[in-house]
Amino acid sequence: MVLRVVAAHHKKYSWLSDFIENNYELDPTEFEQEFAKVNVKGAIDLAHSFEKGLVTGEIIPSSPLKIILDYQREVKQVLMGRQEEVSDYFSLLLLMGAFHHCDHLSSAFVTEFAHLQNSSFTFLDKMKDDLQQKGYGLYYHQLTASKLLGNVILTAPTGSGKTETSMLWLRKQMDQTGQGRVFYVLPFTASINAMFERIRDDEKGLGKDMVGMLHGKLSAYLYESFFEEAGNLRQLKVQIKDLKQSFKNLQTPLKILTPFQLLKHLFGLKGFEKGIFEWVGGHFIFDEIHAYEPEVTAQIIVFLEYLTKHLQAKIFIMTATLPTFLKSRIGEAIGNFEVVQAEPALYFAFKRHRLQLKSGRLAENLSLIKQALEADKKVLVVCNTVDQARAVFEQLKDDHEALLIHGRFAAKDRTRVEKELQNKPPKLLIGTQAIEVSLDIDYDVIYTEPAPLDALIQRFGRVNRKNSKAACLCAVFKERNEKDKYIYDHDMIERTLGVLAEIENEHEGIIQEIDLQAYIDQVYPKYDDVSQEKFNKTYDLLTHSVKRLTPFEPSQEGEEDYYKQFDGVKVLPAYYEKEFKELLDAFDFIGAEQLKVSIRKNWFARLINTPDLNKLTHVLFPSENPKAKAIEIKYFKINKWYRPDTGLNFEKDEDTKFIVDRTIENNKLFL
Numbered sequence: 306m307v308l309r310v311v312a313a314h315h316k317k318y319s320w321l322s323d324f325i326e327n328n329y330e331l332d333p334t335e336f337e338q339e340f341a342k343v344n345v346k347g348a349i350d351l352a353h354s355f356e357k358g359l360v361t362g363e364i365i366p367s368s369p370l371k372i373i374l375d376y377q378r379e380v381k382q383v384l385m386g387r388q389e390e391v392s393d394y395f396s397l398l399l400l401m402g403a404f405h406h407c408d409h410l411s412s413a414f415v416t417e418f419a420h421l422q423n424s425s426f427t428f429l430d431k432m433k434d435d436l437q438q439k440g441y442g443l444y445y446h447q448l449t450a451s452k453l454l455g456n457v458i459l460t461a462p463t464g465s466g467k468t469e470t471s472m473l474w475l476r477k478q479m480d481q482t483g484q485g486r487v488f489y490v491l492p493f494t495a496s497i498n499a500m501f502e503r504i505r506d507d508e509k510g511l512g513k514d515m516v517g518m519l520h521g522k523l524s525a526y527l528y529e530s531f532f533e534e535a536g537n538l539r540q541l542k543v544q545i546k547d548l549k550q551s552f553k554n555l556q557t558p559l560k561i562l563t564p565f566q567l568l569k570h571l572f573g574l575k576g577f578e579k580g581i582f583e584w585v586g587g588h589f590i591f592d593e594i595h596a597y598e599p600e601v602t603a604q605i606i607v608f609l610e611y612l613t614k615h616l617q618a619k620i621f622i623m624t625a626t627l628p629t630f631l632k633s634r635i636g637e638a639i640g641n642f643e644v645v646q647a648e649p650a651l652y653f654a655f656k657r658h659r660l661q662l663k664s665g666r667l668a669e670n671l672s673l674i675k676q677a678l679e680a681d682k683k684v685l686v687v688c689n690t691v692d693q694a695r696a697v698f699e700q701l702k703d704d705h706e707a708l709l710i711h712g713r714f715a716a717k718d719r720t721r722v723e724k725e726l727q728n729k730p731p732k733l734l735i736g737t738q739a740i741e742v743s744l745d746i747d748y749d750v751i752y753t754e755p756a757p758l759d760a761l762i763q764r765f766g767r768v769n770r771k772n773s774k775a776a777c778l779c780a781v782f783k784e785r786n787e788k789d790k791y792i793y794d795h796d797m798i799e800r801t802l803g804v805l806a807e808i809e810n811e812h813e814g815i816i817q818e819i820d821l822q823a824y825i826d827q828v829y830p831k832y833d834d835v836s837q838e839k840f841n842k843t844y845d846l847l848t849h850s851v852k853r854l855t856p857f858e859p860s861q862e863g864e865e866d867y868y869k870q871f872d873g874v875k876v877l878p879a880y881y882e883k884e885f886k887e888l889l890d891a892f893d894f895i896g897a898e899q900l901k902v903s904i905r906k907n908w909f910a911r912l913i914n915t916p917d918l919n920k921l922t923h924v925l926f927p928s929e930n931p932k933a934k935a936i937e938i939k940y941f942k943i944n945k946w947y948r949p950d951t952g953l954n955f956e957k958d959e960d961t962k963f964i965v966d967r968t969i970e971n972n973k974l975f976l
Contacts (some may be wrong), residue, residue: 306397310404313857319921350686358520395615398856404584409554418556419514426476428509432469443473447646450474450621454481456642457630459623462655462818463766465647467623468500471590472511474621478588485586485619487559488567492504492596493742494520495723500592501561512536517557519566525716528895531767538893545895555583564597569809571611571851573866584612590621595628595759596742600870604633609638611851626759626821628829651818659776662805662816666784667754668693671700673780677750678705678733685748685762686735689756689789695951698735702950710736713953715881717899721949740767744852745772750778755785757793758801758828761820777976778813781805800828848934873903876918877940878947879959889923889938902943902953917944917958925972 318742334576436442443451446461451473461467475487489504491497503509507515527545551557570580589612595603612618620639624632636642656661661669667688677684688694691711699711708731710722726734730746741763747770753761761781769777783802808816832840850863877885881900888897912918918941925936946957
């Protein structure tokens with residue numbers, strides 16, 4: 306096993322065995338020379354192995370050639386889905402993962418890494434003491450979870466301390482069963498960033514050394530977080546690189562991340578053994594598990610089955626609005642588990658929202674929003690499309706302090722908006738589904754276009770979040786816009802409107818949170834036929850992929866399947882082209898990337914052969930040395946209207962005269 310790991314950790318095993326088969330007739334000296342030409346690192350490592358006796362006759366009675374070729378034959382069995390025919394399959398996979406961790410940690414000169422101790426959780430004791438001083442105690446579901454060992458599915462209302470509940474559960478696991486890496490899984494980047502800052506707080510959380518974070522926009526987040534305190538760009542780059550490295554390896558015992566950072570290992574992407582090794586005996590906390598599409602939910606189900614069947618992991622799932630049929634399916638995946646439910650008295654105490662159905666479309670009733678603003682209310686407006694949200698914003702922004710948030714902002718501007726929301730929320734916030742997963746905001750009233758019930762519940766959750774006011778108005782308009790049909794299923798919206806009518810007619814429209822589960826099951830009795838087909842297809846595909854995971858053999862097919870599910874292409878608005886080039890010239894690549902907007906592949910395909918989208922190249926010369934090789938940075942520039950306060954507008958071309966005038970003015974200021 307050791308020989309196989311050492312031999313294969315720099316090259317695919319299939320390449321190694323093919324090389325040996327083609328060159329085994331060479332004498333030892335010639336063989337070593339040829340091997341070193343094409344795989345210098347591998348040759349050195351194998352030489353060290355020989356020196357240490359790992360492949361001597363006394364330890365391994367077969368030749369290295371025979372062992373490698375024997376394994377190559379076993380690989381073929383794995384690729385046919387017969388992992389059981391590979392000797393020591395899981396031991397080999399995990400040994401390879403451990404080897405990679407040790408290799409990377411030693412290369413980074415890491416001599417130790419943090420472990421969660423009982424003392425790491427003292428913030429929970431302080432929370433309990435603070436509550437007692439105010440005459441309160443922990444909720445029933447928090448006390449229950451703090452005493453349980455093993456898998457748990459928790460159902461409790463939004464705002465009832467589910468995060469703290471998961472930490473109480475985690476403390477119990479650590480106390481009773483020892484160490485194991487911890488993974489806190491959230492669906493959206495904004496939620497992850499907020500949770501990262503919350504849990505790593507030295508006084509109110511586990512502490513900075515204990516918590517890491519992984520998602521696709523991590524470099525941008527770290528860039529924004531440390532830009533001001535870094536002495537210079539070089540120092541900032543080093544700081545970002547070191548932090549990212551510590552988050553990726555074993556240095557931080559708890560990581561907050563998207564499910565995709567975990568799922569990629571089941572698809573067999575390069576380094577998957579290292580990822581799977583880290584899961585052994587791990588603790589996995591899933592928050593907002595209701596938020597995933599059927600395809601992602603299917604992948605999470607396969608992941609949970611793998612964790613509990615093979616790796617002795619423990620699972621903590623928490624939700625406020627998960628349909629019963631999905632809860633049952635998740636329960637099947639994790640096997641034995643305890644159900645924890647908030648007590649009825651807590652649900653009855655949460656009377657946060659008063660529902661009203663409104664006739665017509667939201668855009669036709671802006672006078673209602675204006676009236677609420679004039680009554681000094683903090684108003685939240687949620688539309689189903691970016692274009693609709695922008696149109697409402699344009700009509701209201703001049704008379705009221707307002708912010709717009711949606712998915713077509715450059716990362717730089719999206720971060721700015723999120724920081725404003727965190728520090729000083731405006732009186733009027735307008736947005737799309739981005740509001741459902743935004744920061745910890747609390748408004749007085751919401752006006753929203755129709756959406757599925759679970760989405761509406763998330764939107765309502767941004768109003769009277771802490772249950773500190775009388776029940777606040779949640780107004781839902783019944784009429785849809787033409788483009789809404791491309792976003793939400795018609796029948797699902799009809800079922801939702803039917804449920805909302807029931808709620809409005811009972812209890813004077815006050816939403817009884819204890820009834821939400823029944824309402825959710827009414828809207829989602831099961832997946833519709835299309836969603837069920839997507840779920841089944843994805844589940845079968847990933848299950849097949851997992852059966853073909855082969856130590857030392859990253860899967861090209863799996864990698865293609867993994868990346869197919871992402872529907873974004875980054876483009877540079879013409880508005881930011883000058884600043885983009887200036888940042889590139891300063892070798893500030895992260896800052897330059899922050900100026901791009903992610904658009905859907907269908908829009909990209911629509912624009913790629915038109916003047917609206919240009920494929921361009923910016924050339925950099927890394928030094929004054931004339932022999933230095935130039936660096937070519939390729940990018941797509943989109944010639945559609947963009948402004949930092951409204952984002953990208955596909956319906957309007959960029960004002961080239963404005964861009965030229967702005968550039969001239971900037972140059973005057975610079976001179």
